[in-house]
Structure formats: structure tokens, C-alpha cells
Amino acid sequence: MNIFVCVKQVPDTETKIVPRADGTFIETSSIKWIMNPYDEFAVEQALLLKAAVTGSTVTVLRVGGVKDTEATRTAMAMGADEGILVEGDDNLDSFSTAKALKGAIEKSGKSADLILTGKQAIDDDCLQVPQILAQMLSMPSVSVVVGFENNGGKLMLKREIEGGSLEVYEASTPCLVACNKGLNTPRYASLPGIMKAKKKPLQQFSLADVGVTDADRKVKYSQFQLPPEKPAGKKFDAMDDAKLNSVVSEVVGLLRNEAKVI
Amino acid sequence: MSKTLVFTEFSKDHAKSVTLEILGKMKGVKPDVVAIGDFPTSAKEDLAKYGAENIHVLKGDALKNYSPEGYAQAIHDLIKANGYEYIFAGSTSIGKDLFPRLSSMFNSGMISEVTNFSYDGSTFSGTRPLFAGKCLAKVEFTGAAPHFITVRPNALGLDASPTAGAGNVSEANASVSEIKALIKEIVKGTSEKLDLTEANIIVSGGRAMKNSENFSILNQLADVLGATVGASRAAVDAGYAPHNMQVGQTGKTVSPSLYIACGISGAIQHLAGMRTSKVIVAINTDPDAPIFTKADYGIVGDLFKVVPILTQEFKNLLGK
Known part of the structure; x- marks a missing residue:
């Protein structure tokens, strides 16, 4: 099974957010970056499946700044086999990010049987990339997933909706699953895991390499500011x-x- | 003027309140509405009152339950057939899941969960919180139509003097091809109350609740107020409450009219998730707790003493 996990690097939840003086984005120089907390559940689910299905590989994908590669290294230290990094900028919207991820999957030379993501990134809180990517790849998707069973390629997925109710989906693979807290307990990266991760292959591409152009940016942000006190x-x-x-x-x-x- | 469409869902035979908030915000635009599946006749009146012109009801065997693929195909075809350019929905479980897929079908842009917007029928600009509300930004579309927008429930409020629309209901069968992820079963949650993201009043408990049993005093207060009960991350991580009750950056971001924080100190990630509440009451024994900096009314006191008296006072006031 070819498993892809999409991770994002976001500011630590304790971070005090400071908008730039010109309002174009936030100050990023002193931010401590972490893997988006919901993505940890996606990485863990990928590793559980890899252990259960012989011959599986786990490839971790990320689009974003390349100075710091904390999220990718953490995923590989937890046990992902390889990484692909697409250098992105602050102004990427969900559509261009999803297109970059699609391009990264194509660059891997493998066809995706399963794509795992977090249900949302806690920086822009858009909750768009998983579903946009699934549609681009003509895949079904189930989001906000808190239960996951694999019965020989048939997936039983529990999606949490309003009031704590659950929708139980049956889905065929290939499929995209966006994971929520409660799905599993993510493992910590072990010291040997961290050492091994340094030797795992990590390919890097530009947005142009994966076919993303300016026309793929559909949404523009401006006037970043603190909420009124x-x-x-x-x-x-x-x-x-x-x-x-x-x-x-x-x-x-x-x-x-x-x-x-x- | 652009053609405007609003996707609606229902709650107990009425259009969800967020749909009416969106319609009320679009005076002069004459928006149409789309609903999928059974259409409760009582919803027609609400929708027309807030300005709905044509109400499209899409039906089909494959649309009995929600599925992202089925709903997206049905609405996609309606948008194409009518040339809709701006398509709105509430940021609900379905809206959040459906609209990104729908926007992707058109290679279009989507703006998620705005808390305010201006739209005159031809240009749109919105305001949305980022980093769970620690920061706000202006958002606009740069690509070609159609454009997709979701709106946070309770953020706009209902228009006090709405302009009515014709409210013409028409039903149509939607053809939907193979669906690869289908609902087999729906397991109902224990709560009949509104979800935190849609609740008008929220009573939340923090680490000072000490255990899950003590949440019963918050439930009693919530019952009197018709409120939904939430929890801080500290309370969830300690196992006092399930994750679906968590308010904050790694839980739910909420905007009720009244938020009552009981024994919550006010970590930055909690404040981010509830600061857009219209009125905040905080109860905490620590007079220096950060929650008091965001509270309109702060009570420095023991929640186990304050909450029962509060419950009784509200009971008297509301005649319950």
C-alpha cells in the first residue's frame, strides 16, 4: 500500500501572534514551529497501517518554508520512510497548496492508495486542502475522522459531526482521510528514530517543478491585524x-x- | 448583478439560523437557495422572510444521506445550469466538508468561515479570523467565478428588518453517478443540544472542575439557559470531558452571545477560541487569572458555590 501523509508546519499553540506592520502577514522570525497537531494523528495512522499491511511505504509531503523542516523530520523520526518538500511562500492559498501536493505525489513516481491528512491546520483554519486534493485526484474523502478500520482495502471510517454524532462511512481505496484528535495516540519519535531520520531520503522541489503557477492562487489576504481589544x-x-x-x-x-x- | 446561491440545511424543520443570517446580510441581491433532500414546508416561510427568491430542492435516491461526492455533484450541476457566481453556506459540518470539494470541481477559490463580509452582488470582501482568532485578515478572490464562501454561525447575527423575497420552491431530481464513500450508519450523539459551534449560550468548565462527575452542575445551569456545555483543553486532556466539547485552538472556535467560563484560567489557546463571544462571564478563584482580561463580568469566587446560586437565579428570572 502506498500511503502518503500531508503535514504542515504551524506556530506552536502558545505563540503570541504579531501582525507585520504593513499588514501583509504575521511576524515569523521568532516563531517556534511544530507539526500541525492534527497531522500527528495522520502520521500515526499511516504507521499503524504500514505495520499491518506488508510492503507498505509511507511518504510524508509538505508544502511551505524550507529553512525549518521540523514537521517533516518529526514524521520521518516517527517512522515515515521518505519525504518530499515543496518550497512554498506565505501567500499560498488552499487551492495552490493542494495542487502542489498533487504535483508532489506525481513526482514520487508512486500512485497513492491512501492519503492521510489532519482535519485542519491550526494556522489558517481553512479546512480546504484535503477535500480539494481528493477532488483533484478523483478520490473520495472523509473528514474529521475519529475511527479507522481497514478490511482488505475496504475502509470503515467514523466521521464526527455536530453534537458528537458519528457518520460511519464505507469507502473504497484509493481514498483520502482527514484525521481528528481521538483517532489514535501518536507515538513520540525515539532517539534511534531521530538518528535514522537523518539518513532517510528527502527530495525538494520548487512550486514551478510541481506545476503551480500564479493562476492557481485564487484567494488573496491583506490587512492582517489583531482583533479589537x-x-x-x-x-x-x-x-x-x-x-x-x-x-x-x-x-x-x-x-x-x-x-x-x- | 451576479447570480447568488445560498446552500441551506435544516434543524428541526426550520432553516438553520446561519442561512438566515447570510440571507439577511445581502439586501438587494435577491439570492436563490438550494436544499438537498426532504424540504420541510415550514422552512419556506423563514427563507422567504429573509430574502430568498427561488428555492431549489434537489432530490434523488443517492442524496438520502449526506456524502461529499453526491452533494457536490448535485450542486455543481445546478450552479452550471444557472450560472451562479457567488455561492454561500454556513460553516457547519457539511458546509466545511462539501464546499472545498465543490470549489475544486470548478478550479475555483474558496474563502472559509468569514465572520463578516460585504457583498453587493458583484464584489465580495470578507473578514476572517486566523490562528484560531489570535489575528484577523481581509480576504478577497483573485481568480474567476464561481466563488465559494462559508460563514461562521452566530457571527453576523439576524437582520432585524429583513427584506422579503418571493420564496418560489421548485423540486428537481439530481442525477448522481457512482459514490465511492457512502454513509452506512449514523450513530446519534447523546446530546440533543445545539453543537458548540452553533450554540447561542455556552457554559464551559476547566481544570478546576476536578472530575467529569462535577460537570453535572454545569449541565444543570445549561439546562436552565438552553445552553451547550463546553470544556477547556486542560479539562479535556485530564479526561473530564470528551474532545468534541473542547473550545480553543485545537478544539472548536465559538461565537455565542453568552459564554460562561467556570474554573477556566484562560490559556492563550482557549481565549483565541472564545474571544468573539458577545458577552463573557468568568468565574475563577484566582483574581489574576487571564480569563478576567476578556470577561465582561468577572466573579472571583469558587465555582462550586457560585454556579448553583447562578442556576437558581436564572431559574427565578426565567420562571422555570
Whole structure:
């Protein structure tokens, strides 16, 4: 089984985001990059399948900046066999990213039996690339997946929807699966894994190499800015039991008469 | 003027509120609406009230359940036949999954989950949060039509004085070819309440809840308010609540009218996910907890004492 995992490198969730003064993007110089947290579930699922299906290979794909290759190296240290990196810039939208990933799969010389991704990247939060890529490759896709069973190439996939309900899909391969937290418990990269990863093949291409042109950029971002700060609110001390009832009663009154939300 | 289409879903025989929010935001545009499957007649009135002109109802054996491939094919053909140029949907489970595939069928651009937009029928520009709301940016299309847009539920609000549309309903059979990923079964969640992403009021618990059993006091408060219960990442990671209840950067980003944070300190990734709530109430024993910097009304106190009194006060107020 030829398994491809798409990973993205995103700022650590603790990062304070600072827009550039000219509003073209955010300041990236001091950011600590990590693998998009949802992509860890995709990598783990790929490695579980590789262990279960003899002769499988796991290729990790990434589009983005190449100065730092944290996400790709982590995936290979966890156990992926090889990597393909397409050098992208800050202005890639979901369509051009998906097209670059499609181009990277073609460059690998292998046909994809299964593509695994995270359900969304926690930087732009678009949730588009998996479905766009699947459509480009005429593949079915199931997103927000929290359950995965492989019965000889027939997949049973559980997709989480509103209110914690689950849609149970049966899908044939080739297929794209976008993974959510809860699907599995991602392994940590071991020290020998990290050492081995350094010797694994990592190919690098430009956007032009994989056939992405300016016409593939369909969406333009500008005016990056911090959200407006709220004026300071009202704070009440209810640590003293004697004040409890009056404080709560006052807040409920404010919610009705001042904020008008009840 | 461009031709505009809004995809709608239903909730208990009514059009989902986010569809009405979108329609109400488009005065003078005369948008059409598309629905798939059974069309509840009670929804027609809502849709017309907020401006829907023509309501297309697409039916077919392959469309009984949602599937990304089936729904995308059906709507693709409708867009082609009518020359729609701007196509909107709510950013719901289906909207998020369906629209990227649909936009890809046209080699078109899509803008996800805007929280505000301006659209006069010929040009569109939107505002959307990035990094789970730590930052905002303006978004526009550069490629050719059709253009696809999803809108975050509760972000626009309902128009107070909408302009009505004709609301002509027409049914058509959609032909759908082979579907390679099909729903075999739907396992209903235990909650009958609105999802966090669509809820108007949210009561959330943090690490200070101490265990999953204690969430019952939040459930009681939520029942009185008709609210949905959420949790912080700390509470989810500690096993007090399942991941589908998590609010924040690695959970759900929410915009209710009222958000009540109980025993949540306010880690940056939690604040990012709930800061667009219209009114925030925070209850925490630590007067210096970061959550208080975002709260409209902060109560420094023990949630186990405050929440039951709050529940009783709301009960009295709402006559329950």
C-alpha cells in the first residue's frame, strides 16, 4: 500500500501572534514551529497501517518554508520512510497548496492508495486542502475522522459531526482521510528514530517543478491585524460567602438589563 | 448583478439560523437557495422572510444521506445550469466538508468561515479570523467565478428588518453517478443540544472542575439557559470531558452571545477560541487569572458555590 501523509508546519499553540506592520502577514522570525497537531494523528495512522499491511511505504509531503523542516523530520523520526518538500511562500492559498501536493505525489513516481491528512491546520483554519486534493485526484474523502478500520482495502471510517454524532462511512481505496484528535495516540519519535531520520531520503522541489503557477492562487489576504481589544469588564469579589448571593444576583441583573443577553 | 446561491440545511424543520443570517446580510441581491433532500414546508416561510427568491430542492435516491461526492455533484450541476457566481453556506459540518470539494470541481477559490463580509452582488470582501482568532485578515478572490464562501454561525447575527423575497420552491431530481464513500450508519450523539459551534449560550468548565462527575452542575445551569456545555483543553486532556466539547485552538472556535467560563484560567489557546463571544462571564478563584482580561463580568469566587446560586437565579428570572 502506498500511503502518503500531508503535514504542515504551524506556530506552536502558545505563540503570541504579531501582525507585520504593513499588514501583509504575521511576524515569523521568532516563531517556534511544530507539526500541525492534527497531522500527528495522520502520521500515526499511516504507521499503524504500514505495520499491518506488508510492503507498505509511507511518504510524508509538505508544502511551505524550507529553512525549518521540523514537521517533516518529526514524521520521518516517527517512522515515515521518505519525504518530499515543496518550497512554498506565505501567500499560498488552499487551492495552490493542494495542487502542489498533487504535483508532489506525481513526482514520487508512486500512485497513492491512501492519503492521510489532519482535519485542519491550526494556522489558517481553512479546512480546504484535503477535500480539494481528493477532488483533484478523483478520490473520495472523509473528514474529521475519529475511527479507522481497514478490511482488505475496504475502509470503515467514523466521521464526527455536530453534537458528537458519528457518520460511519464505507469507502473504497484509493481514498483520502482527514484525521481528528481521538483517532489514535501518536507515538513520540525515539532517539534511534531521530538518528535514522537523518539518513532517510528527502527530495525538494520548487512550486514551478510541481506545476503551480500564479493562476492557481485564487484567494488573496491583506490587512492582517489583531482583533479589537474589549474594554475592561466589571469584576466582583465573591470569595466571602456573605457576598455570594448579592454578587450573583447583581451579575444576573446586568446580563438581563445591561448586556441584554438573557 | 451576479447570480447568488445560498446552500441551506435544516434543524428541526426550520432553516438553520446561519442561512438566515447570510440571507439577511445581502439586501438587494435577491439570492436563490438550494436544499438537498426532504424540504420541510415550514422552512419556506423563514427563507422567504429573509430574502430568498427561488428555492431549489434537489432530490434523488443517492442524496438520502449526506456524502461529499453526491452533494457536490448535485450542486455543481445546478450552479452550471444557472450560472451562479457567488455561492454561500454556513460553516457547519457539511458546509466545511462539501464546499472545498465543490470549489475544486470548478478550479475555483474558496474563502472559509468569514465572520463578516460585504457583498453587493458583484464584489465580495470578507473578514476572517486566523490562528484560531489570535489575528484577523481581509480576504478577497483573485481568480474567476464561481466563488465559494462559508460563514461562521452566530457571527453576523439576524437582520432585524429583513427584506422579503418571493420564496418560489421548485423540486428537481439530481442525477448522481457512482459514490465511492457512502454513509452506512449514523450513530446519534447523546446530546440533543445545539453543537458548540452553533450554540447561542455556552457554559464551559476547566481544570478546576476536578472530575467529569462535577460537570453535572454545569449541565444543570445549561439546562436552565438552553445552553451547550463546553470544556477547556486542560479539562479535556485530564479526561473530564470528551474532545468534541473542547473550545480553543485545537478544539472548536465559538461565537455565542453568552459564554460562561467556570474554573477556566484562560490559556492563550482557549481565549483565541472564545474571544468573539458577545458577552463573557468568568468565574475563577484566582483574581489574576487571564480569563478576567476578556470577561465582561468577572466573579472571583469558587465555582462550586457560585454556579448553583447562578442556576437558581436564572431559574427565578426565567420562571422555570
